[in-house]
Each structure stands twice: as C-alpha cells, then as structure tokens.
Amino acid sequence: SQQGEEDPQALSIQEGENATMNCSYKTSINNLQWYRQNSGRGLVHLILIRSNEREKHSGRLRVTLDTSKKSSSLLITASRAADTASYFCATDISNDYKLSFGAGTTVTVRA
Amino acid sequence: DARVTQTPRHKVTEMGQEVTMRCQPILGHNTVFWYRQTMMQGLELLAYFRNRAPLDDSGMPKDRFSAEMPDATLATLKIQPSEPRDSAVYFCASGQQGDTQYFGPGTRLTVL
Numbered sequence: 001s002q003q004g005e006e007d008p009q010a011l012s013i014q015e016g017e018n019a020t021m022n023c024s025y026k027t028s029i030n031n032l033q034w035y036r037q038n039s040g041r042g043l044v045h046l047i048l049i050r051s052n053e054r055e056k057h058s059g060r061l062r063v064t065l066d067t068s069k070k071s072s073s074l075l076i077t078a079s080r081a082a083d084t085a086s087y088f089c090a091t092d093i094s095n096d097y098k099l100s101f102g103a104g105t106t107v108t109v110r111a
Numbered sequence: 112d113a114r115v116t117q118t119p120r121h122k123v124t125e126m127g128q129e130v131t132m133r134c135q136p137i138l139g140h141n142t143v144f145w146y147r148q149t150m151m152q153g154l155e156l157l158a159y160f161r162n163r164a165p166l167d168d169s170g171m172p173k174d175r176f177s178a179e180m181p182d183a184t185l186a187t188l189k190i191q192p193s194e195p196r197d198s199a200v201y202f203c204a205s206g207q208q209g210d211t212q213y214f215g216p217g218t219r220l221t222v223l
Contacts, residue, residue, distance in 0.1 A: 033211060042202055042214035097208055101154040
C-alpha cells in the first residue's frame with residue numbers, strides 16, 4: 001500500500017503561475033523526498049527534507065513539511081512549459097532507506 | 112555525469128517466455144532498487160540490495176521473479192515465465208545509504 005498520497009491528482013496552469021501540490025502520509029518518517037518524472041522517462045530527484053526540517057528551497061522549488069499534520073507541500077514558482085511532468089512524493093519510514101511513493105500529481109503548464 | 116543504465120529499453124515478448132532486465136548502478140552506490148510502474152498500481156518496490164546482498168524482495172512474486180547482483184556493476188531482474196500482467200515499466204535505481212535515489216530510464220516490458 002502507498003504511504004503517501006498526492007493532491008491534486010492533476011493540475012493545469014498557465015506559464016508563469018505558481019503550482020502547489022500536497023502530499024499526506026500515514027506514519028512517522030525519517031525524511032520525505034520529491035521526484036519529477038517526465039513522460040517516458042525515469043524519476044529525477046528534486047529535493048529531500050528531513051523530519052526535523054520545516055522548509056527547504058532549491059531554485060524555484062519550495063518544500064514544506066508539517067510532521068504534526070503528516071503532510072508536505074511542493075511549490076513551483078514561475079512555472080515553465082518544461083515543468084510539465086508528474087511529481088511524486090516519497091517517504092522514508094524505516095532505517096533501511098526504502099522509499100514508498102505516492103500516486104503522483106500530473107502538472108501541465110500551458111504556454 | 113554518472114547515470115544508472117538499463118537494458119533493454121524496450122522488450123516485447125510472448126507469454127511464457129523468459130525475460131531478463133539488466134541494470135548498471137552508479138559506481139560507488141551501495142544500494143540498488145528494482146521498481147515496477149503501472150497505471151493501476153503506480154510505482155511499486157519489488158526488491159533491493161545493499162552491498163550486493165538482497166535485503167527485501169517482499170514486493171516480488173517469488174514464483175516467477177528473481178533478482179540478483181552478480182557483481183557491484185550489474186543487477187538483474189528475471190521473469191520466468193512471463194505473463195501479460197507483468198507488462199509494465201521496470202526501473203532500477205541506485206543510491207547511498209540515507210541519500211537520494213537515482214533512477215535509470217526504465218525497461219518497458221510488453222508481454223503478449
């Protein structure tokens with residue numbers, strides 16, 4: 001069963017707008033990671049946030065983590081057509097570094 | 112630019128045939144993962160290795176799937192016999208303990 005669930009399932013925005021997607025999970029985590037998958041490609045790691053961190057930035061990406069609510073959000077600012085992809089959250093709940101992936105949010109950025 | 116490589120990229124086979132997928136992890140990474148991705152089930156972890164030793168293969172149908180790491184540069188996933196329900200994209204990923212995972216491009220398997 002999947003540990004994380006992304007919301008929304010799909011998102012369509014205009015180029016230049018911000019995109020926000022959320023991830024909720026069920027059990028305590030060591031860290032939470034966000035990955036991007038372009039159509040027909042493998043997953044690419046975007047950002048890792050540890051359980052003792054609340055916010056992280058990487059370029060146009062901002063990730064927040066609220067362990068009390070067991071949720072995380074990924075914000076993409078000033079979106080570009082190249083940001084069109086599926087975005088997955090993945091949780092590391094064990095000390096074995098296995099990741100449990102959610103079903104993903106499909107983001108479409110319209111030019 | 113180190114990458115995980117997978118072969119073949121595409122495989123079409125008939126039900127009952129043996130399928131072998133190969134993965135070359137990034138040099139120096141001590142953990143290798145095999146995932147399967149389908150529209151219905153999403154991304155599922157099949158098995159993973161650390162320092163070439165299998166740690167968990169509970170996600171894998173044991174009667175037909177097997178995963179091995181003959182050496183540090185090669186991981187294999189074998190299906191024998193294959194069935195139409197095995198049609199999926201199979202990803203290999205590698206990483207270091209506590210680090211992110213680096214995914215290969217995947218093998219798209221179609222079993223007719």
